[in-house]
Amino acid sequence: MNFDWTDDEKLLRQSAYDFASRELSDGVVERDRDGGFSRGHWDACADFGLQGLMVPAAFGGGGHDLATAVAILEAVGRGALDNGLVFAVTAHAASCAGPIVEYGSDEQRARWLHGLADGSIVGATGITEPDSGSNALGLGTTATRDGDDWILAGGKTFVTNAPIADLFLIYARTGSSGFAALTCFLVPAGANGLEVGPSIEKMGLRTSPMAQVFLDGCRVPASAVLGGVGSGAMVFNQTMDLERLLVMAPAVGAMERVLQRCVTHAKERNTGSAPIGSHQAVAHAIADMELDLDGSRLLLYRAAWHRSRHGTATRESALAKLAVSEAYVRACRRAVQIFGGYGYMTEYELERELRDALATTLYVGTSEIQRNLIAGLRGLG
Numbered sequence: 463m464n465f466d467w468t469d470d471e472k473l474l475r476q477s478a479y480d481f482a483s484r485e486l487s488d489g490v491v492e493r494d495r496d497g498g499f500s501r502g503h504w505d506a507c508a509d510f511g512l513q514g515l516m517v518p519a520a521f522g523g524g525g526h527d528l529a530t531a532v533a534i535l536e537a538v539g540r541g542a543l544d545n546g547l548v549f550a551v552t553a554h555a556a557s558c559a560g561p562i563v564e565y566g567s568d569e570q571r572a573r574w575l576h577g578l579a580d581g582s583i584v585g586a587t588g589i590t591e592p593d594s595g596s597n598a599l600g601l602g603t604t605a606t607r608d609g610d611d612w613i614l615a616g617g618k619t620f621v622t623n624a625p626i627a628d629l630f631l632i633y634a635r636t637g638s639s640g641f642a643a644l645t646c647f648l649v650p651a652g653a654n655g656l657e658v659g660p661s662i663e664k665m666g667l668r669t670s671p672m673a674q675v676f677l678d679g680c681r682v683p684a685s686a687v688l689g690g691v692g693s694g695a696m697v698f699n700q701t702m703d704l705e706r707l708l709v710m711a712p713a714v715g716a717m718e719r720v721l722q723r724c725v726t727h728a729k730e731r732n733t734g735s736a737p738i739g740s741h742q743a744v745a746h747a748i749a750d751m752e753l754d755l756d757g758s759r760l761l762l763y764r765a766a767w768h769r770s771r772h773g774t775a776t777r778e779s780a781l782a783k784l785a786v787s788e789a790y791v792r793a794c795r796r797a798v799q800i801f802g803g804y805g806y807m808t809e810y811e812l813e814r815e816l817r818d819a820l821a822t823t824l825y826v827g828t829s830e831i832q833r834n835l836i837a838g839l840r841g842l843g
Protein backbone atom coordinates (compact mmCIF):
# COMPACT_ATOMS: atom_id res chain seq x y z
CA MET A 463 0.00 0.00 0.00
CA ASN A 464 1.36 3.39 -0.94
CA PHE A 465 0.02 6.57 0.66
CA ASP A 466 2.46 8.92 -1.08
CA TRP A 467 1.34 11.49 -3.60
CA THR A 468 3.54 11.88 -6.67
CA ASP A 469 5.17 15.29 -7.21
CA ASP A 470 2.66 16.03 -10.01
CA GLU A 471 -0.27 15.16 -7.72
CA LYS A 472 1.14 17.33 -4.93
CA LEU A 473 1.42 20.22 -7.37
CA LEU A 474 -2.14 19.74 -8.62
CA ARG A 475 -3.52 19.64 -5.08
CA GLN A 476 -1.54 22.70 -4.05
CA SER A 477 -2.65 24.69 -7.09
CA ALA A 478 -6.30 23.67 -6.51
CA TYR A 479 -6.05 24.79 -2.88
CA ASP A 480 -4.36 28.09 -3.85
CA PHE A 481 -6.98 28.76 -6.53
CA ALA A 482 -9.93 28.01 -4.23
CA SER A 483 -8.69 30.01 -1.26
CA ARG A 484 -7.77 32.96 -3.49
CA GLU A 485 -10.85 33.01 -5.75
CA LEU A 486 -13.75 31.13 -4.13
CA SER A 487 -13.89 32.69 -0.70
CA ASP A 488 -14.78 36.36 -1.08
CA GLY A 489 -18.28 37.71 -0.50
CA VAL A 490 -19.69 34.41 0.79
CA VAL A 491 -21.32 35.89 3.89
CA GLU A 492 -23.34 38.30 1.74
CA ARG A 493 -24.22 35.71 -0.92
CA ASP A 494 -25.26 33.26 1.77
CA ARG A 495 -27.48 35.89 3.37
CA ASP A 496 -29.08 36.86 0.04
CA GLY A 497 -29.22 33.34 -1.41
CA GLY A 498 -27.11 34.54 -4.33
CA PHE A 499 -25.38 32.42 -6.96
CA SER A 500 -22.28 34.01 -8.51
CA ARG A 501 -21.77 33.39 -12.22
CA GLY A 502 -18.36 35.04 -11.97
CA HIS A 503 -17.19 32.46 -9.42
CA TRP A 504 -18.73 29.68 -11.55
CA ASP A 505 -16.73 30.93 -14.54
CA ALA A 506 -13.55 31.05 -12.44
CA CYS A 507 -14.09 27.37 -11.55
CA ALA A 508 -14.57 26.58 -15.25
CA ASP A 509 -11.36 28.43 -16.17
CA PHE A 510 -9.55 26.33 -13.59
CA GLY A 511 -11.09 23.19 -15.12
CA LEU A 512 -13.37 22.01 -12.31
CA GLN A 513 -16.55 21.53 -14.36
CA GLY A 514 -14.70 19.26 -16.78
CA LEU A 515 -12.35 17.43 -14.40
CA MET A 516 -13.31 13.97 -15.68
CA VAL A 517 -14.44 14.93 -19.18
CA PRO A 518 -11.98 13.45 -21.73
CA ALA A 519 -9.43 15.90 -23.14
CA ALA A 520 -10.87 15.30 -26.63
CA PHE A 521 -14.00 17.13 -25.45
CA GLY A 522 -12.15 19.96 -23.73
CA GLY A 523 -11.98 18.45 -20.24
CA GLY A 524 -9.14 17.61 -17.89
CA GLY A 525 -9.43 13.86 -18.51
CA HIS A 526 -8.50 13.07 -14.89
CA ASP A 527 -9.09 9.69 -13.32
CA LEU A 528 -11.43 9.46 -10.34
CA ALA A 529 -8.77 9.43 -7.60
CA THR A 530 -7.11 12.52 -9.06
CA ALA A 531 -10.47 14.30 -9.43
CA VAL A 532 -11.25 13.46 -5.79
CA ALA A 533 -7.83 14.79 -4.71
CA ILE A 534 -8.36 18.05 -6.59
CA LEU A 535 -11.87 18.49 -5.18
CA GLU A 536 -10.68 17.76 -1.65
CA ALA A 537 -8.12 20.56 -2.03
CA VAL A 538 -10.79 22.87 -3.48
CA GLY A 539 -13.06 22.13 -0.50
CA ARG A 540 -10.24 22.96 1.91
CA GLY A 541 -9.55 26.29 0.23
CA ALA A 542 -13.04 27.50 -0.75
CA LEU A 543 -15.33 29.05 1.82
CA ASP A 544 -18.20 28.97 -0.70
CA ASN A 545 -19.43 25.40 -0.14
CA GLY A 546 -22.64 26.12 -2.09
CA LEU A 547 -20.80 27.10 -5.25
CA VAL A 548 -18.53 24.06 -5.00
CA PHE A 549 -21.63 21.87 -4.60
CA ALA A 550 -23.22 23.43 -7.71
CA VAL A 551 -20.04 22.62 -9.67
CA THR A 552 -19.68 19.05 -8.40
CA ALA A 553 -23.39 18.27 -8.96
CA HIS A 554 -23.02 19.50 -12.55
CA ALA A 555 -19.82 17.49 -13.10
CA ALA A 556 -20.91 14.28 -11.40
CA SER A 557 -24.61 13.88 -12.11
CA CYS A 558 -24.91 15.53 -15.56
CA ALA A 559 -21.53 15.55 -17.34
CA GLY A 560 -20.50 12.22 -15.72
CA PRO A 561 -23.25 10.04 -17.23
CA ILE A 562 -22.88 11.72 -20.64
CA VAL A 563 -19.17 10.82 -20.59
CA GLU A 564 -20.01 7.22 -19.65
CA TYR A 565 -23.23 6.56 -21.60
CA GLY A 566 -23.58 9.31 -24.21
CA SER A 567 -23.70 8.51 -27.92
CA ASP A 568 -21.01 10.06 -30.12
CA GLU A 569 -23.53 12.70 -31.15
CA GLN A 570 -24.54 13.51 -27.54
CA ARG A 571 -20.93 13.72 -26.41
CA ALA A 572 -20.04 16.01 -29.32
CA ARG A 573 -23.08 18.20 -28.70
CA TRP A 574 -22.87 18.66 -24.93
CA LEU A 575 -19.49 17.83 -23.42
CA HIS A 576 -17.44 20.82 -24.64
CA GLY A 577 -19.93 23.27 -23.14
CA LEU A 578 -20.33 21.28 -19.92
CA ALA A 579 -16.54 21.13 -19.54
CA ASP A 580 -15.94 24.84 -20.15
CA GLY A 581 -18.90 25.84 -17.97
CA SER A 582 -20.78 27.67 -20.74
CA ILE A 583 -23.50 25.00 -20.46
CA VAL A 584 -24.83 24.46 -16.94
CA GLY A 585 -26.11 20.96 -16.20
CA ALA A 586 -28.85 19.91 -13.76
CA THR A 587 -30.33 16.53 -12.92
CA GLY A 588 -33.95 15.77 -12.08
CA ILE A 589 -34.55 12.53 -10.18
CA THR A 590 -36.38 13.54 -7.00
CA GLU A 591 -40.12 14.21 -7.14
CA PRO A 592 -42.58 15.34 -4.49
CA ASP A 593 -43.70 11.70 -4.00
CA SER A 594 -40.38 9.93 -4.57
CA GLY A 595 -37.17 10.97 -2.85
CA SER A 596 -35.43 8.13 -1.07
CA ASN A 597 -37.40 5.66 -3.20
CA ALA A 598 -35.94 7.29 -6.31
CA LEU A 599 -36.69 4.34 -8.56
CA GLY A 600 -40.40 4.74 -7.76
CA LEU A 601 -40.55 8.07 -9.59
CA GLY A 602 -43.76 8.96 -11.43
CA THR A 603 -42.67 11.22 -14.31
CA THR A 604 -43.55 9.41 -17.52
CA ALA A 605 -42.13 9.39 -21.03
CA THR A 606 -44.50 8.11 -23.71
CA ARG A 607 -43.57 7.35 -27.29
CA ASP A 608 -45.19 9.45 -30.05
CA GLY A 609 -43.81 8.36 -33.40
CA ASP A 610 -40.05 8.83 -33.13
CA ASP A 611 -40.43 11.34 -30.29
CA TRP A 612 -41.01 11.01 -26.57
CA ILE A 613 -43.47 13.08 -24.54
CA LEU A 614 -42.43 13.78 -20.93
CA ALA A 615 -45.03 14.53 -18.26
CA GLY A 616 -44.55 15.04 -14.53
CA GLY A 617 -42.35 17.15 -12.28
CA LYS A 618 -39.09 17.19 -10.35
CA THR A 619 -38.17 18.93 -7.15
CA PHE A 620 -35.00 20.00 -5.32
CA VAL A 621 -33.16 20.27 -8.66
CA THR A 622 -29.75 21.85 -8.01
CA ASN A 623 -28.77 24.41 -10.68
CA ALA A 624 -32.29 24.40 -12.21
CA PRO A 625 -32.68 28.22 -12.21
CA ILE A 626 -29.49 28.63 -14.28
CA ALA A 627 -29.40 25.33 -16.18
CA ASP A 628 -29.08 24.96 -19.95
CA LEU A 629 -29.40 21.18 -19.93
CA PHE A 630 -31.51 18.86 -17.76
CA LEU A 631 -30.87 15.17 -17.34
CA ILE A 632 -34.37 13.87 -16.56
CA TYR A 633 -35.15 10.39 -15.26
CA ALA A 634 -38.58 9.19 -16.43
CA ARG A 635 -40.70 6.04 -16.45
CA THR A 636 -40.90 4.31 -19.83
CA GLY A 637 -42.06 0.91 -18.54
CA SER A 638 -44.48 -0.16 -15.84
CA SER A 639 -42.19 -1.93 -13.37
CA GLY A 640 -38.94 -3.77 -12.89
CA PHE A 641 -35.31 -2.69 -13.27
CA ALA A 642 -35.82 -1.67 -16.94
CA ALA A 643 -38.72 0.69 -16.24
CA LEU A 644 -36.70 3.94 -16.29
CA THR A 645 -34.95 5.92 -19.01
CA CYS A 646 -32.79 9.06 -18.93
CA PHE A 647 -33.45 11.98 -21.26
CA LEU A 648 -31.29 14.98 -22.14
CA VAL A 649 -33.64 17.93 -22.27
CA PRO A 650 -32.43 21.44 -23.23
CA ALA A 651 -33.72 24.26 -21.02
CA GLY A 652 -35.66 25.84 -23.91
CA ALA A 653 -37.65 22.70 -24.74
CA ASN A 654 -41.39 23.27 -25.15
CA GLY A 655 -43.28 22.01 -22.11
CA LEU A 656 -40.34 22.32 -19.67
CA GLU A 657 -40.70 25.03 -17.05
CA VAL A 658 -38.51 25.94 -14.11
CA GLY A 659 -40.28 27.07 -10.93
CA PRO A 660 -39.22 29.85 -8.60
CA SER A 661 -35.97 29.43 -6.67
CA ILE A 662 -36.29 27.30 -3.55
CA GLU A 663 -34.97 28.87 -0.31
CA LYS A 664 -32.66 26.60 1.67
CA MET A 665 -31.18 26.38 5.16
CA GLY A 666 -27.63 25.99 3.84
CA LEU A 667 -25.69 25.79 0.58
CA ARG A 668 -27.59 28.97 -0.13
CA THR A 669 -25.20 30.03 -2.89
CA SER A 670 -26.17 27.03 -5.02
CA PRO A 671 -29.41 27.64 -6.91
CA MET A 672 -32.32 25.18 -6.75
CA ALA A 673 -35.85 24.96 -8.17
CA GLN A 674 -38.65 22.64 -9.21
CA VAL A 675 -38.94 21.56 -12.84
CA PHE A 676 -42.32 20.99 -14.47
CA LEU A 677 -42.77 18.79 -17.54
CA ASP A 678 -46.06 19.20 -19.32
CA GLY A 679 -46.23 17.50 -22.71
CA CYS A 680 -42.50 18.11 -23.17
CA ARG A 681 -41.60 16.64 -26.58
CA VAL A 682 -38.04 15.41 -27.17
CA PRO A 683 -36.59 13.44 -30.11
CA ALA A 684 -35.39 9.84 -29.84
CA SER A 685 -31.83 11.20 -29.87
CA ALA A 686 -32.48 12.67 -26.38
CA VAL A 687 -32.42 9.20 -24.80
CA LEU A 688 -29.20 8.69 -22.83
CA GLY A 689 -27.81 5.17 -22.59
CA GLY A 690 -30.74 3.34 -24.21
CA VAL A 691 -34.41 2.90 -23.38
CA GLY A 692 -34.79 1.05 -20.07
CA SER A 693 -31.25 1.73 -18.84
CA GLY A 694 -32.25 4.52 -16.41
CA ALA A 695 -31.88 2.48 -13.22
CA MET A 696 -28.43 1.24 -14.27
CA VAL A 697 -27.33 4.80 -15.16
CA PHE A 698 -28.74 5.99 -11.83
CA ASN A 699 -26.87 3.37 -9.78
CA GLN A 700 -23.56 3.90 -11.57
CA THR A 701 -23.88 7.68 -11.41
CA MET A 702 -24.68 7.57 -7.69
CA ASP A 703 -21.41 5.67 -7.10
CA LEU A 704 -19.52 8.48 -8.82
CA GLU A 705 -21.52 11.32 -7.31
CA ARG A 706 -21.16 10.05 -3.74
CA LEU A 707 -17.39 10.43 -4.13
CA LEU A 708 -17.10 13.64 -6.17
CA VAL A 709 -19.63 15.50 -4.03
CA MET A 710 -18.11 14.30 -0.74
CA ALA A 711 -14.49 15.09 -1.63
CA PRO A 712 -14.85 18.84 -0.92
CA ALA A 713 -16.51 17.97 2.41
CA VAL A 714 -13.32 16.21 3.52
CA GLY A 715 -11.37 19.34 2.61
CA ALA A 716 -13.86 21.53 4.46
CA MET A 717 -13.51 19.30 7.52
CA GLU A 718 -9.76 19.85 7.53
CA ARG A 719 -10.26 23.62 7.23
CA VAL A 720 -12.66 23.59 10.19
CA LEU A 721 -10.31 21.41 12.24
CA GLN A 722 -7.40 23.76 11.59
CA ARG A 723 -9.47 26.73 12.72
CA CYS A 724 -10.34 24.89 15.94
CA VAL A 725 -6.68 24.07 16.65
CA THR A 726 -5.69 27.72 16.17
CA HIS A 727 -8.58 28.96 18.29
CA ALA A 728 -7.89 26.43 21.06
CA LYS A 729 -4.31 27.71 21.27
CA GLU A 730 -5.18 31.41 21.11
CA ARG A 731 -8.38 31.73 23.13
CA ASN A 732 -7.61 32.23 26.77
CA THR A 733 -10.55 32.48 29.17
CA GLY A 734 -8.57 32.20 32.41
CA SER A 735 -4.98 31.37 33.12
CA ALA A 736 -4.44 29.14 30.10
CA PRO A 737 -5.63 28.62 26.53
CA ILE A 738 -8.85 26.60 26.21
CA GLY A 739 -6.87 23.88 24.39
CA SER A 740 -5.24 23.02 27.71
CA HIS A 741 -8.61 21.69 28.88
CA GLN A 742 -8.84 18.00 28.13
CA ALA A 743 -12.48 18.37 27.03
CA VAL A 744 -11.45 20.74 24.24
CA ALA A 745 -8.26 18.86 23.30
CA HIS A 746 -10.14 15.55 23.08
CA ALA A 747 -12.86 17.08 20.93
CA ILE A 748 -10.11 18.11 18.51
CA ALA A 749 -8.51 14.64 18.67
CA ASP A 750 -11.90 13.14 17.77
CA MET A 751 -12.18 15.55 14.82
CA GLU A 752 -8.77 14.37 13.65
CA LEU A 753 -9.86 10.73 13.92
CA ASP A 754 -13.06 11.46 11.97
CA LEU A 755 -11.12 13.32 9.29
CA ASP A 756 -8.59 10.57 8.65
CA GLY A 757 -11.23 7.82 8.72
CA SER A 758 -13.40 9.71 6.23
CA ARG A 759 -10.49 10.48 3.94
CA LEU A 760 -9.26 6.89 3.87
CA LEU A 761 -12.74 5.57 3.02
CA LEU A 762 -13.13 8.20 0.31
CA TYR A 763 -9.86 7.37 -1.46
CA ARG A 764 -10.32 3.62 -1.00
CA ALA A 765 -13.71 3.94 -2.74
CA ALA A 766 -12.23 6.01 -5.59
CA TRP A 767 -9.47 3.44 -6.03
CA HIS A 768 -12.02 0.59 -5.95
CA ARG A 769 -14.26 2.18 -8.58
CA SER A 770 -11.33 2.91 -10.89
CA ARG A 771 -10.09 -0.64 -10.51
CA HIS A 772 -13.39 -2.56 -10.62
CA GLY A 773 -15.74 -0.20 -12.47
CA THR A 774 -18.23 -0.09 -9.61
CA ALA A 775 -18.09 0.67 -5.87
CA THR A 776 -21.58 0.61 -4.36
CA ARG A 777 -20.52 -0.66 -0.94
CA GLU A 778 -17.33 1.41 -0.80
CA SER A 779 -18.92 4.65 -1.98
CA ALA A 780 -21.91 4.21 0.37
CA LEU A 781 -19.54 3.67 3.31
CA ALA A 782 -17.50 6.72 2.29
CA LYS A 783 -20.57 8.91 1.78
CA LEU A 784 -22.03 7.91 5.14
CA ALA A 785 -18.75 8.40 6.99
CA VAL A 786 -17.80 11.74 5.41
CA SER A 787 -21.22 13.37 5.75
CA GLU A 788 -21.79 12.31 9.36
CA ALA A 789 -18.22 13.26 10.33
CA TYR A 790 -18.53 16.65 8.61
CA VAL A 791 -21.67 17.47 10.61
CA ARG A 792 -19.97 16.30 13.85
CA ALA A 793 -16.91 18.44 13.03
CA CYS A 794 -19.03 21.55 12.52
CA ARG A 795 -21.04 20.91 15.70
CA ARG A 796 -17.78 20.53 17.63
CA ALA A 797 -16.32 23.66 16.05
CA VAL A 798 -19.33 25.76 17.10
CA GLN A 799 -18.94 24.38 20.64
CA ILE A 800 -15.19 25.04 20.76
CA PHE A 801 -15.74 28.63 19.58
CA GLY A 802 -18.49 29.10 22.19
CA GLY A 803 -20.78 32.07 21.53
CA TYR A 804 -18.51 33.21 18.71
CA GLY A 805 -19.22 29.98 16.89
CA TYR A 806 -22.89 30.88 16.82
CA MET A 807 -22.29 34.29 15.25
CA THR A 808 -22.46 34.78 11.48
CA GLU A 809 -19.20 36.73 11.43
CA TYR A 810 -17.18 33.68 12.51
CA GLU A 811 -18.50 31.65 9.56
CA LEU A 812 -18.97 28.40 11.46
CA GLU A 813 -22.75 28.52 11.76
CA ARG A 814 -22.88 28.70 7.95
CA GLU A 815 -20.49 25.77 7.72
CA LEU A 816 -22.82 23.75 10.00
CA ARG A 817 -25.88 24.66 7.89
CA ASP A 818 -24.00 23.67 4.73
CA ALA A 819 -22.76 20.44 6.29
CA LEU A 820 -26.25 19.25 7.25
CA ALA A 821 -27.19 18.95 3.56
CA THR A 822 -24.51 16.31 3.00
CA THR A 823 -26.47 13.77 5.07
CA LEU A 824 -29.51 14.31 2.82
CA TYR A 825 -28.50 14.63 -0.84
CA VAL A 826 -27.23 11.82 -3.07
CA GLY A 827 -29.16 9.48 -0.78
CA THR A 828 -29.73 10.16 2.92
CA SER A 829 -27.61 8.52 5.63
CA GLU A 830 -30.43 6.04 6.20
CA ILE A 831 -30.40 5.06 2.52
CA GLN A 832 -26.60 4.55 2.64
CA ARG A 833 -27.11 2.28 5.69
CA ASN A 834 -29.84 0.39 3.78
CA LEU A 835 -27.44 -0.13 0.86
CA ILE A 836 -24.61 -1.32 3.11
CA ALA A 837 -26.82 -3.65 5.17
CA GLY A 838 -28.61 -4.84 2.02
CA LEU A 839 -25.32 -6.11 0.61
CA ARG A 840 -25.11 -8.29 3.74
CA GLY A 841 -28.60 -9.62 2.98
CA LEU A 842 -30.25 -7.51 5.69
CA GLY A 843 -33.11 -5.04 5.79
Ligand SMILES: Cc1cc2nc3c(=O)[nH]c(=O)nc-3n(C[C@H](O)[C@H](O)[C@H](O)COP(=O)(O)OP(=O)(O)OC[C@H]3O[C@@H](n4cnc5c(N)ncnc54)[C@H](O)[C@@H]3O)c2cc1C
Nearest residue numbers: 587588589590595596620621622821824825826827828830
Ligand atom coordinates in the same frame (compact mmCIF):
# COMPACT_ATOMS: atom_id res chain seq x y z
C1 LIG B 1 -29.09 20.47 -0.98
C2 LIG B 1 -29.84 19.43 -1.74
C3 LIG B 1 -29.61 19.29 -3.10
C4 LIG B 1 -30.32 18.36 -3.86
N1 LIG B 1 -30.12 18.29 -5.21
C5 LIG B 1 -30.88 17.42 -5.95
C6 LIG B 1 -30.76 17.39 -7.38
O1 LIG B 1 -29.95 18.12 -7.99
N2 LIG B 1 -31.55 16.55 -8.08
C7 LIG B 1 -32.45 15.72 -7.47
O2 LIG B 1 -33.13 14.97 -8.17
N3 LIG B 1 -32.59 15.72 -6.10
C8 LIG B 1 -31.84 16.56 -5.35
N4 LIG B 1 -31.99 16.60 -3.98
C9 LIG B 1 -32.98 15.75 -3.35
C10 LIG B 1 -32.42 14.62 -2.50
O3 LIG B 1 -31.84 13.63 -3.33
C11 LIG B 1 -33.57 14.09 -1.64
O4 LIG B 1 -33.92 15.11 -0.73
C12 LIG B 1 -33.19 12.83 -0.89
O5 LIG B 1 -33.04 11.76 -1.79
C13 LIG B 1 -34.25 12.46 0.14
O6 LIG B 1 -35.53 12.44 -0.42
P1 LIG B 1 -36.72 13.24 0.30
O7 LIG B 1 -36.25 14.61 0.56
O8 LIG B 1 -37.95 13.06 -0.50
O9 LIG B 1 -36.90 12.54 1.73
P2 LIG B 1 -37.77 11.24 2.04
O10 LIG B 1 -37.47 10.17 1.05
O11 LIG B 1 -39.17 11.63 2.26
O12 LIG B 1 -37.14 10.77 3.44
C14 LIG B 1 -37.54 11.36 4.67
C15 LIG B 1 -36.83 10.64 5.80
O13 LIG B 1 -37.22 9.24 5.81
C16 LIG B 1 -36.08 8.42 5.69
N5 LIG B 1 -36.40 7.28 4.83
C17 LIG B 1 -37.10 7.30 3.66
N6 LIG B 1 -37.14 6.06 3.14
C18 LIG B 1 -36.41 5.27 3.97
C19 LIG B 1 -36.07 3.89 3.96
N7 LIG B 1 -36.45 3.07 2.98
N8 LIG B 1 -35.32 3.41 5.00
C20 LIG B 1 -34.93 4.22 6.00
N9 LIG B 1 -35.22 5.54 6.05
C21 LIG B 1 -35.95 6.05 5.05
C22 LIG B 1 -35.02 9.31 5.02
O14 LIG B 1 -33.71 8.83 5.27
C23 LIG B 1 -35.31 10.64 5.66
O15 LIG B 1 -34.71 10.70 6.92
C24 LIG B 1 -31.28 17.52 -3.22
C25 LIG B 1 -31.49 17.65 -1.83
C26 LIG B 1 -30.78 18.58 -1.09
C27 LIG B 1 -31.04 18.70 0.38
